[in-house]
Amino acid sequence: MDKIQLGEFIKSIDQDLEIEEGKQYVEVTVPPLKLYLLAKQLRDKKEAQFDFLFCLSGVDYGQDLGVVYHLRSTIYDHTIVLKTRTSDREHPQFDSVSDIWKTADFHEREAFDLLGIRFTNHPDLRRLFLDSSWGYPLRKDYVDDINIVTK
Amino acid sequence: MEEEVKNITPDERQEYVINMGPQHPSTHGVLRLVVSLKGEIVKNIEPHIGYIHRGIEKMCESITYPQIIHLTDRMDYLSAHINNEAVCLNVEKALEVDIPDRIKVIRTIMSELTRIQSHQLWWASFGMDLGGLTCFFYGLRDREKILDIFEETCGGRMLVSYNCPGGVMYDIHPNFQKRVKDFIKYFRKILPEYDQLLSGNVIFHERSKGIGKLSLEDAISYGVTGPTGRASGFSCDVRKHEPYSAYDRITFKEILHTEGDTYSRYIARIDEMWESMNIIEQLIDNIPEGPFAVKMKPIIKLPEGEYYQRVETARGELGVYIISDGNKNPYRVKFRSPNFVNLSVFNHIVKGFKIADLVAIGGSLDLVIPDIDR
Numbered sequence: 210m211d212k213i214q215l216g217e218f219i220k221s222i223d224q225d226l227e228i229e230e231g232k233q234y235v236e237v238t239v240p241p242l243k244l245y246l247l248a249k250q251l252r253d254k255k256e257a258q259f260d261f262l263f264c265l266s267g268v269d270y271g272q273d274l275g276v277v278y279h280l281r282s283t284i285y286d287h288t289i290v291l292k293t294r295t296s297d298r299e300h301p302q303f304d305s306v307s308d309i310w311k312t313a314d315f316h317e318r319e320a321f322d323l324l325g326i327r328f329t330n331h332p333d334l335r336r337l338f339l340d341s342s343w344g345y346p347l348r349k350d351y352v353d354d355i356n357i358v359t360k
Numbered sequence: 361m362e363e364e365v366k367n368i369t370p371d372e373r374q375e376y377v378i379n380m381g382p383q384h385p386s387t388h389g390v391l392r393l394v395v396s397l398k399g400e401i402v403k404n405i406e407p408h409i410g411y412i413h414r415g416i417e418k419m420c421e422s423i424t425y426p427q428i429i430h431l432t433d434r435m436d437y438l439s440a441h442i443n444n445e446a447v448c449l450n451v452e453k454a455l456e457v458d459i460p461d462r463i464k465v466i467r468t469i470m471s472e473l474t475r476i477q478s479h480q481l482w483w484a485s486f487g488m489d490l491g492g493l494t495c496f497f498y499g500l501r502d503r504e505k506i507l508d509i510f511e512e513t514c515g516g517r518m519l520v521s522y523n524c525p526g527g528v529m530y531d532i533h534p535n536f537q538k539r540v541k542d543f544i545k546y547f548r549k550i551l552p553e554y555d556q557l558l559s560g561n562v563i564f565h566e567r568s569k570g571i572g573k574l575s576l577e578d579a580i581s582y583g584v585t586g587p588t589g590r591a592s593g594f595s596c597d598v599r600k601h602e603p604y605s606a607y608d609r610i611t612f613k614e615i616l617h618t619e620g621d622t623y624s625r626y627i628a629r630i631d632e633m634w635e636s637m638n639i640i641e642q643l644i645d646n647i648p649e650g651p652f653a654v655k656m657k658p659i660i661k662l663p664e665g666e667y668y669q670r671v672e673t674a675r676g677e678l679g680v681y682i683i684s685d686g687n688k689n690p691y692r693v694k695f696r697s698p699n700f701v702n703l704s705v706f707n708h709i710v711k712g713f714k715i716a717d718l719v720a721i722g723g724s725l726d727l728v729i730p731d732i733d734r
Contacts, residue, residue: 231666261583263583264679286601310581312582312704338410338413338733347692
């Protein structure tokens with residue numbers, strides 16, 4: 210499917226989603242509650258078959274925290290980007306997609322470690338690189354007095 | 361605490377847990393594996409990483425785009441040139457700069473040389489992991505010839521930092537073409553020796569065939585790319601699927617095997633060295649004339665937006681995801697590093713094999729630890 214068809218396909222699943230035809234990939238903004246269902250449909254529907262999650266990045270947007278999923282189909286070679294965000298900085302929570310794509314297991318642990326984003330139903334959500342005494346360094350409000358990370 | 365002890369099943373009580381690493385010769389870096397054994401059989405492994413986590417993604421947020429290039433060298437240090445290229449391509453794509461053919465061809469030749477030297481070092485250390493010490497000397501002897509070519513043109517040997525936004529740092533050395541052609545002539549003669557030494561060895565076959573099988577479905581689900589993924593039949597070569605630089609003007613095969621065991625991962629890399637030589641031979645005599653770099657603004661600012669660039673390093677797909685807010689430093693940079701993802705499949709494929717096979721499987725995944733930790 211090309212970009213326009215992909216956009217129409219997403220519309221056929223859920224009309225309310227915000228679809229943007231980016232320069233490179235089609236970008237879909239999903240509310241956190243709808244994320245898991247959409248992800249599952251994107252993998253399972255015959256005409257989509259997004260079976261390869263090639264990148265999962267946690268992002269601090271300043272006000273919000275978010276997660277960006279880059280998906281590709283190895284059968285049709287088309288790509289889509291899912292974006293989701295929450296304004297709750299204290300307890301940011303999203304559904305884990307690690308049972309849909311197993312690679313999400315490590316990626317989500319990384320996002321939890323560096324940004325403090327929690328993923329519900331994740332099989333083993335522990336810190337990956339740093340130990341528990343650290344804050345969440347990739348957050349924009351992270352202050353490190355000892356090491357130099359300020360601009 | 362007491363409750364935890366009660367919950368252990370009789371089976372688990374017989375398990376013997378040992379630490380492998382962080383300083384262990386076969387992990388090729390500071391990777392610590394907590395291995396649960398039952399007798400000699402591996403029940404479970406749990407990778408502990410982060411010993412050399414430098415926070416490259418955080419550092420990138422406070423430096424400029426040309427500076428980021430030099431940090432990417434330090435991720436997968438064996439594919440240094442290809443990592444640099446990924447950032448450069450992303451910056452050029454964002455600024456919509458037209459890159460002359462000469463630069464594209466030079467970059468492609470350099471990338472393929474990088475791939476060959478990386479596979480040579482992998483072959484050398486993989487042979488050594490399995491007890492063939494001679495491999496190490498053969499591999500490093502031949503790799504030295506490529507490093508000499510790098511030194512002459514780029515100045516650096518391993519962390520070349522040859523790319524810059526808009527082109528390459530210097531023009532190629534006058535000897536470059538001759539030396540590359542000499543090397544390929546030499547290596548075409550030598551590569552069959554690699555096969556004689558290791559690929560046909562009976563002991564090697566016994567230790568690698570049928571060991572650590574990874575099915576196609578799992579390879580895709582775990583996102584395993586590079587020669588490791590292609591040995592399971594996963595067509596994931598970015599050079600074919602999303603051609604960058606000069607890969608769209610040459611003909612080459614994507615190496616695919618279907619067995620998915622340690623042996624086919626080995627053969628996939630040997631085949632890739634042949635294929636890389638084919639690619640270089642197609643380009644080395646046809647380097648177009650032109651400038652070696654496009655003049656860029658002294659301070660590079662990317663327009664607001666998000667940019668993603670994928671490249672094929674020697675170990676798999678590297679993705680560079682840049683979010684820009686229009687300033688001279690990026691707002692957020694994410695590196696999708698191939699080794700980080702390939703490590704996640706380790707536990708899945710090693711279960712049920714002997715502890716000696718753990719070394720063989722780990723070697724065939726070809727992990728570079730700084731790329732995992734970043």
